[in-house]
Amino acid sequence: MKFLLDGLQVYFPYPYVYSEQLKYMRELKRALDVAFAPGVSTTAKGHCMLEMPTGTGKTVALLSLITSYQLAHPTVGKLMYCTRTVPEMTKCVGELKRVIEYRVKELGPEGGNVLACCLSSRRNMCIHERVMAEADREQVDAACRKRTAPWVREKVAERAKAGVRVDEVEEACTYFEAFERVGTDAAIPMGIYGLDDLKKLGKEKGWCPYFLTRHCINLADVIVYNYQYLLDPKIATMVSRELESDSIVVFDEAHNIDNVCIEALSITLDKRMLDTSLANIDNLKRQVSNLKESDRRRLTDEYERLVRGLAGTGALGGVGGVGVGVG
Ligand code: SF4
Numbered sequence: 001m002k003f004l005l006d007g008l009q010v011y012f013p014y015p016y017v018y019s020e021q022l023k024y025m026r027e028l029k030r031a032l033d034v035a036f037a038p039g040v041s042t043t044a045k046g047h048c049m050l051e052m053p054t055g056t057g058k059t060v061a062l063l064s065l066i067t068s069y070q071l072a073h074p075t076v077g078k079l080m081y082c083t084r085t086v087p088e089m090t091k092c093v094g095e096l097k098r099v100i101e102y103r104v105k106e107l108g109p110e111g112g113n114v115l116a117c118c119l120s121s122r123r124n125m126c127i128h129e130r131v132m133a134e135a136d137r138e139q140v141d142a143a144c145r146k147r148t149a150p151w152v153r154e155k156v157a158e159r160a161k162a163g164v165r166v167d168e169v170e171e172a173c174t175y176f177e178a179f180e181r182v183g184t185d186a187a188i189p190m191g192i193y194g195l196d197d198l199k200k201l202g203k204e205k206g207w208c209p210y211f212l213t214r215h216c217i218n219l220a221d222v223i224v225y226n227y228q229y230l231l232d233p234k235i236a237t238m239v240s241r242e243l244e245s246d247s248i249v250v251f252d253e254a255h256n257i258d259n260v261c262i263e264a265l266s267i268t269l270d271k272r273m274l275d276t277s278l279a280n281i282d283n284l285k286r287q288v289s290n291l292k293e294s295d296r297r298r299l300t301d302e303y304e305r306l307v308r309g310l311a312g313t314g315a316l317g318g319v320g321g322v323g324v325g326v327g
Pocket of ligand 1: 122125126127128131143144145147148173174175176208209210211
């Protein structure tokens, strides 16, 4: 159904809307109106905190309202929908697909002019068979970094000159190399892409879905991603740096924000890590003192060579007899 809500045409994909959903959408619209009113600093106003019981259709209400708002106000920035888990992300994408399908029914193909994609960790997006087989997130990240490191890429380039194909370079990732070859020209058709859709597309095109999505989020109208991509400074500076300041940011289940922030800024150390770190520090200390010793020896040799050279020319003739017995 479609209906007018305080002057805004809302596209809602179900035949009924609960009064709680209407109330929720009205509050949300009020916050957006304040944030996007002419002359208002978006950093100063427009925040809102809304609560609704589980199972009352909060996600669809929110997505219907915000996408309708974007449609009515094309200057409004992208929607960044932050979730905590993959099932929540999948649920959000499912509802968004329903909203946009309904819009296409009402407005024709133009109603579907939306690009939405999900971004999750490499563990959930990788399509490289050997890397995907790694046991956990850290290991998948590490295995991917090894295959995309600059020295591996240099090796790929070197071997390519000798006519060796990327898939013949054991340490490389063909999906990453193929994506890098396309670079900023990599584009995907308008549509709503969940994690499985992106993996399927990655396989079809031969591009890494993870890096493809990191590139496409700058072009997307809706991004659904983990809290960490916005809250964890280590990741946010790489992923979300270029996103516009007039974006609409939604934290689903926002009571988790403090835990996510604590996790992002904490590190866990076990005895094995401490032992390895101590061994590394000892190793470093040894290397530094070896270097110092070899520098000292080199300097002394230099000095002695210099003195001998000067003595040989007679320049040191009268100085303490240094040059007398040399040469
Ligand atoms: S570049 Fe992409 S496909 Fe290749 S290993 Fe990394 S995450 Fe997997």
